[in-house]
Amino acid sequence: MPSAQPLRLLLLAGSARGGALSVRLRDAARRLADAAGATTSVIDLRALALPLYDGDLEAAHGVPDGARQLREAIAMADALLIVTPEYNGFPTPLEINAFDWLSRLQAEAPAPSGLASTAGKPVALLASSPGPLGGLRAMNYLRQYLQMAFAMLVVPQQYALGRANEAFDEAGAFKDAKAAQSVAAVLDALLRVAGALRSA
Ligand SMILES: Cc1cc2nc3c(=O)[nH]c(=O)nc-3n(C[C@H](O)[C@H](O)[C@H](O)COP(=O)(O)O)c2cc1C
Numbered sequence: 593m594p595s596a597q598p599l600r601l602l603l604l605a606g607s608a609r610g611g612a613l614s615v616r617l618r619d620a621a622r623r624l625a626d627a628a629g630a631t632t633s634v635i636d637l638r639a640l641a642l643p644l645y646d647g648d649l650e651a652a653h654g655v656p657d658g659a660r661q662l663r664e665a666i667a668m669a670d671a672l673l674i675v676t677p678e679y680n681g682f683p684t685p686l687e688i689n690a691f692d693w694l695s696r697l698q699a700e701a702p703a704p705s706g707l708a709s710t711a712g713k714p715v716a717l718l719a720s721s722p723g724p725l726g727g728l729r730a731m732n733y734l735r736q737y738l739q740m741a742f743a744m745l746v747v748p749q750q751y752a753l754g755r756a757n758e759a760f761d762e763a764g765a766f767k768d769a770k771a772a773q774s775v776a777a778v779l780d781a782l783l784r785v786a787g788a789l790r791s792a
Contacts, residue, residue: 598631599786601779602669606676606687608638613720613756614675617775619764621673621718624776630783635665637690644685645692659693663709666694671786672715672744673779676734678727683734691742711743714789716782718775719752720759726752745789749781 603622605614622632640658643649666672676683697706717734719727731750738744751774753759759771766772 598629599670599783599790600668601625601630601632601671601673601783601786602665603632603634603673604637604675604687605634606637606674606684608636608686612677613722613753613759614677616760616764617718617720617753617756618673618675620760620766620772621675621775621779623765624772625673625779625783628776628779628783630779633665633669635662637662637686640690642690642693645689645696650696655693655696659690659697659706660700660703662690662694663697663703663706666713667704667709669713670790671782672713673718673782674715674734674738675718675720676727676730678719678721678723678730681729681733683730683737687734688737691737695741707742710738712745712789714745714747714782714785716747716778717750718778719750720756721752722755722757724754726754726756728752745785747778747781747785749778751775751778 603618605618607614625632642658694706699705717731719731721727735746739746
């Protein structure tokens with residue numbers, strides 16, 4: 593890592609159900625990021641308690657505070673790692689809804705707008721699925737969404753963990769060293785970009 597200060601990495605999973613494969617992959621990736629010297633934190637999208645986006649609700653009550661929690665976590669991070677499941681080829685409603693609400697937040701000095709909190713921020717994507725492709729299609733749509741709408745710098749390296757239901761041992765470690773290496777390579781690329789941007 594180019595900087596003496598540890599890089600701050602925020603990790604998100606696109607599912608919050610008990611036993612979620614994306615949470616298991618997020619936690620395994622977090623251990624690798626810790627080992628690489630990053631300072632890691634996670635945010636639980638379900639705990640933000642964001643209702644399904646509704647313009648009438650926004651007009652009546654404003655943007656829910658959960659979106660501010662997400663904005664603060666993103667603003668504090670040097671880089672994000674998002675682990676997405678795949679629902680019918682797409683990222684999950686939990687992920688998209690959280691970022692849609694984030695996009696509605698105006699600047700509230702000293703806090704930036706939701707979109708300003710993401711602009712230029714590096715992010716890497718992982719996906720997980722019990723299927724053979726591991727959620728590859730969802731990851732590619734998520735890449736487009738984050739680049740196009742949120743001006744995020746999505747690093748080219750990504751990894752989809754297929755057969756994710758068989759990928760972890762009881763301690764949550766990867767059974768296959770190649771999977772661990774693939775995730776580590778994505779993290780390495782992300783942290784290199786984040787380090788270079790911070791020193792720029
Ligand atoms: C509505 C729905 C659609 C799904 N579509 C896909 C899909 O397109 N591709 C895939 O690989 N798995 C699909 N699955 C299976 C998920 O990959 C699987 O349920 C996975 O465990 C969900 O992620 P999680 O474990 O992180 O909650 C779908 C599951 C649901 C509930």
